[in-house]
Amino acid sequence: MGRFNPNRVVNQARLYSEVIYDVVKSSISTGYPTDRKLASFFRKNKKFGSSDRRFVSETVFSLFRWWGWLRKFARSESVLWNIKDYNVATNQSWLRILLAANLLDRDALHPIAAQWKNSLKDFRTFSKYLETLGERIIEEKAAGISAIFKVQTLTERDLVPIWFSDECYIPKENLSLLINMFQKRPPIWIRGQCKNIVALCDELKKEGLTARRSDFLADAILIDQPKKNLFELESFKSGKFEIQDFASQVIGYVCHANAGQRWWDICAGAGGKSLQLASMMKAKGVVVSTDIRQWKLDDLKRRLRRGRFSNISIREWHGKGVPGRPANFDGVLVDAPCSCSGTWRRNPDARWTMTHDDVKSFPKIQLEILNKAAKGVKKNGVLVYATCSIFDRENESIIQEFIASRDDFRLDSFSHPISKKTVTGMLRIWPEEANSDAVFVCKMIRV
Numbered sequence: 001m002g003r004f005n006p007n008r009v010v011n012q013a014r015l016y017s018e019v020i021y022d023v024v025k026s027s028i029s030t031g032y033p034t035d036r037k038l039a040s041f042f043r044k045n046k047k048f049g050s051s052d053r054r055f056v057s058e059t060v061f062s063l064f065r066w067w068g069w070l071r072k073f074a075r076s077e078s079v080l081w082n083i084k085d086y087n088v089a090t091n092q093s094w095l096r097i098l099l100a101a102n103l104l105d106r107d108a109l110h111p112i113a114a115q116w117k118n119s120l121k122d123f124r125t126f127s128k129y130l131e132t133l134g135e136r137i138i139e140e141k142a143a144g145i146s147a148i149f150k151v152q153t154l155t156e157r158d159l160v161p162i163w164f165s166d167e168c169y170i171p172k173e174n175l176s177l178l179i180n181m182f183q184k185r186p187p188i189w190i191r192g193q194c195k196n197i198v199a200l201c202d203e204l205k206k207e208g209l210t211a212r213r214s215d216f217l218a219d220a221i222l223i224d225q226p227k228k229n230l231f232e233l234e235s236f237k238s239g240k241f242e243i244q245d246f247a248s249q250v251i252g253y254v255c256h257a258n259a260g261q262r263w264w265d266i267c268a269g270a271g272g273k274s275l276q277l278a279s280m281m282k283a284k285g286v287v288v289s290t291d292i293r294q295w296k297l298d299d300l301k302r303r304l305r306r307g308r309f310s311n312i313s314i315r316e317w318h319g320k321g322v323p324g325r326p327a328n329f330d331g332v333l334v335d336a337p338c339s340c341s342g343t344w345r346r347n348p349d350a351r352w353t354m355t356h357d358d359v360k361s362f363p364k365i366q367l368e369i370l371n372k373a374a375k376g377v378k379k380n381g382v383l384v385y386a387t388c389s390i391f392d393r394e395n396e397s398i399i400q401e402f403i404a405s406r407d408d409f410r411l412d413s414f415s416h417p418i419s420k421k422t423v424t425g426m427l428r429i430w431p432e433e434a435n436s437d438a439v440f441v442c443k444m445i446r447v
């Protein structure tokens, strides 16, 4: 495999169309996250070199990003997902979908996509203008795709699930802005985890990356469309940075952990926020990181070894009591399990694999965890509730219900990380504000 060789493009185009079909079909039918599916496929199929992996992964994500339109290319989805294995590479509906996914996100036709185009029977050549659809705004993309593939009525609203407006109450113009952001390929944000962030940026630039420090969060660095695998950089292996979206870093900013404090990161997962809190505390004090999933905590163990942290204590926790004595933490963070709808730009597959019922199932567990977390907060201590969801029922509604049932907590003000205005407890970050994911974060204090 490896680089694209004109003599092998025909075979590669066939093989990739089959691989992409299997990955997308299986993600849609099982709801299993596509990034993990791809990672496991490439682990088992070592013959795929880095350029093969990149092209296959990018096409899979483009396909999900535009699935609301591309699904209209098939006569029916059940017909599309029941193509016999030996017909996948020549199936005309599937080839049209693959070609369109590439046209929508790229600024030039890739040699493999050109081969897919050649395999389409009776397919007209299209103008160079339409080959550069990737650079255009949504309305132009809709017009271009309709013209090439003769598919009617492609709207912005098709690009999110049908139940979306029942959950996300924002004005029409903001909805349009949000969907436009969801359709852009996301950049990578990292969080510097070393004393000298300027020197880290210089090191990354020497590696040929575009590293730009955020104007709003001191440790956040934007790496736009990296051409290198960040995990292979020496600066990553030595723990100088972690991959963490800007919006996620805002959660740590709101916690504002200080040296010498005790924090409980109740839903620590693989520990993105635990590491951030521990960094803020400058190795003084302790972060107790818990989660119901041990395998996620194992990831955190690896990360804290890489960053040489000694102030994080990890425990599996299934909802019983508080680690240590009750009310013994200066701060408790609930980075709650949620629909993750704020990450739909980065994980476009989730738009089509999450159901409306799934979304409705989260508030019960979110409120339950928040009440359990509250038991750990000492007097005048801080309770932070956060999600990467854009849906009201997982955010403001949870806080309203929590505050209404408790007279021992009140909202606490903090400064908006971008505008610097005072936020009276609840904050949302939208993708267009910082070229990031979306989050909700709320700061409360025990009175």
Ligand SMILES: C[S@@+](CC[C@H](N)C(=O)[O-])C[C@H]1O[C@@H](n2cnc3c(N)ncnc32)[C@H](O)[C@@H]1O
Pocket: 266, 267, 268, 269, 270, 271, 272, 273, 274, 290, 291, 292, 293, 296, 317, 318, 319, 335, 336, 337, 338, 365, 369
């Ligand atoms: C949004 S993720 C946390 C991400 C993590 N804080 C980070 O920064 O990488 C939510 C986490 O909640 C965990 N979780 C789900 N149900 C839980 C429960 N009942 N109690 C504690 N953790 C739970 C999940 O395993 C998942 O790791």
